[in-house]
Amino acid sequence: MDLLSLRYFRAVARHQHISRAAEELRVAQPSLSRTIIRLESELGVPLFDRHGRRIRLNEHGAAFLRRVERILTELDDARREMADAAGDGPGRVAVAAETLVQLGGVLAALRAHRPGVGVRLFQAPPESMRRHLSSGEVDFAVASQPLAGPGLCAVELVREEVMLAVPPGHPLAGREHVTVAELADEEFVSTRPGHWQRALLDRLFAREGLTPRVVCEGDEAAATPELIGAGLGLGLMPAVARQTLGGRSPVVWLRLDAADCHRTLTLVWRQDAYLSPAAQDFRRLAMDAAHASGVMSSWRNRSWKV
Missing domain, CATH: 1.10.10.10 (Winged helix-like DNA-binding domain superfamily/Winged helix DNA-binding domain)
Structure with missing residues (x-):
């Protein structure tokens, strides 16, 4: 063998x-x-x-x-540790995330701090993230929903409100907030099962004994505002999207009267994994960015084992 x-x-x-x-x-x-x-x-x-x-x-x-x-994971970790001990280059870091948008600022800071650092990114749903972590293919996962498993550690980066986006001119567009029960007959634009938007939508409706009518589903969450604005349906969007789009927003935003209607971003890594100096820098910069950002006002610096 x-x-x-x-x-x-x-x-x-x-x-x-x-x-x-x-x-x-x-x-x-x-x-x-x-x-x-x-x-x-x-x-x-x-x-x-x-x-x-x-x-x-x-x-x-x-x-x-x-x-x-x-x-194989232990062997790969050993190789990385020996390469770092030999001073073999600026190092590398590999990260998996459901959406890569939120990584831009942290990666820019990492490259400024470590010129030439190697970066490898994977866009993946939670189940694939767990596999990437366990196999050592990635150092970290940035998860938008709970990523449980033996031997995993995590730090919560962001807890932000999730809002309901509706097309301009929709009967609900003049409202400030709405209940889930009032949305029973509405059509929705969402991501495929497994992504955090769909998981939250299904969970909120199931709590009311309902099933959402999803008429458009895909993997490109960034296209959701435009599709909603075009009148295809309603959708759940994180509050940060409202700030990012600003006056260019093609949708109208409402608050949902529902408990636990938020997205929590966590940085997850293997408890027993070797983290190179570059990976440790990435973790520190990610936590610093979370602490400094205004949209992360409810940030809590705490780590736990799951």
Whole structure:
């Protein structure tokens, strides 16, 4: 059993698809298949259930994957730590986030503090963030909804109000606030399930025994104001968007009379992860930015394990 076989296994286990894993690894499919078969033969148990050309990780494979993830993550952490000890360049930091917009200022500050620092960004929903963290692919996740899991630490950066955006001329446009029950028959523009806007919308409606009528869903949250302004439906938007758009806002803003109608941004990292000096600088700058920003007036500097 060698490290290359373990890396191949991890890729196949993640994709549960030989050709996609081969594409990621840039190896030939037959070679990848033979490596997995040899690994299973060496271990004495099948790691995947096979149905024709389809494969699925079985209970043995899931148990093996948990240990392989730890092995490869520790190895990658060790390599980064030794590179930092050798003074090998300005370092690098990798971050996953649901939306990348809020990272611009922090990354600019990091590059000013550490010229030449390497930065790698992943746009991902919470489940993918958790996987990126556990595998060591990223140092941090910036999550807009709770990101629970064993061995994770987090610091709350932002707690901001989420408002209802409606098209100009809509019957609700003259109101200052509205209840969720009054929105039962309205159509909504939202993100796909898994993103924080959709999770909040579903949660607020479920609390009233309702299901929102989503007529437009996608992954491009930044397009939501324009779609709402075009009359496609209503939508939930963070209060910071109102400030950012200012007089250019194509929508009318209302407050929702609902408990817990806010978005909380948290910075999350693995408790036992090695954080390079560059990663530590990113964490400090992110917390400094949260503390200094006016839109983060309810910022609380506290960390916890989840």
